[in-house]
Amino acid sequence: xxxxxxxxxxxxxxxxxxxxxxxxxxxxxxxxxxxxxxxxxxxxxxxxxxxxxxxxxxxxxxxxxxxxxxxxxxxxxxxxxxxxxxxxxxxxxxxxxxxxxxxxxxxx
Amino acid sequence: xxxxxxxxxxxxxxxxxxxxxxxxxxxxxxxxxxxxxxxxxxxxxxxxxxxxxxxxxxxxxxxxxxxxxxxxxxxxxxxxxxxxxxxxxxxxxxxxxxxxxxxxxxxxxxxxxxxx
Numbered sequence: 773x774x775x776x777x778x779x780x781x782x783x784x785x786x787x788x789x790x791x792x793x794x795x796x797x798x799x800x801x802x803x804x805x806x807x808x809x810x811x812x813x814x815x816x817x818x819x820x821x822x823x824x825x826x827x828x829x830x831x832x833x834x835x836x837x838x839x840x841x842x843x844x845x846x847x848x849x850x851x852x853x854x855x856x857x858x859x860x861x862x863x864x865x866x867x868x869x870x871x872x873x874x875x876x877x878x879x880x
Numbered sequence: 881x882x883x884x885x886x887x888x889x890x891x892x893x894x895x896x897x898x899x900x901x902x903x904x905x906x907x908x909x910x911x912x913x914x915x916x917x918x919x920x921x922x923x924x925x926x927x928x929x930x931x932x933x934x935x936x937x938x939x940x941x942x943x944x945x946x947x948x949x950x951x952x953x954x955x956x957x958x959x960x961x962x963x964x965x966x967x968x969x970x971x972x973x974x975x976x977x978x979x980x981x982x983x984x985x986x987x988x989x990x991x992x993x994x995x996x
Binding site for chain 1: 913915920921922923924925928938939970972983984985986987988989990
């Protein structure tokens, strides 16, 4: 069974800092990995999807990397803003398994 | 208008009642999914469908059934609701067409279900 782990469960940083969110998965056969954000009481919004043949994807201030050999993906957020406050979830698409999420708070 | 809609958005029901949650999409995607979200347990897959004639069980399908009425519609039923089915339910869609965004999942706004 594929397992996906996100550490830390919660993170609080001052506005303007660069930060990294981590996602680990147990099945190296993962064929792509997706990052989402979820605002309280809302649905999930797709941020980035990394195909298994890729090593990273970028969108604006976000950069996601995928290292299948180590079973890790990271989401890098540059110049964080209060509007980035949300829960960030990663999903291994092979078995459609989600991590528990990292609740991010950006303090003005 | 939203691409993925779910009805109802909120529902309170009693133990033993039959409940249907509906999902509709205008994205033209073949693949549709049902998840539930519980505090501390995260999102878990209930059922998924890769086309109108395809239905697959997910991690936690017991106590649930689904119907794929058309490409755009995918319904989730609780035949006899029980309190531990109280959760936030999400529908999602994706398109496996080749490309960098292949199989990106798009989620509906969710249905908050409470079983008393």
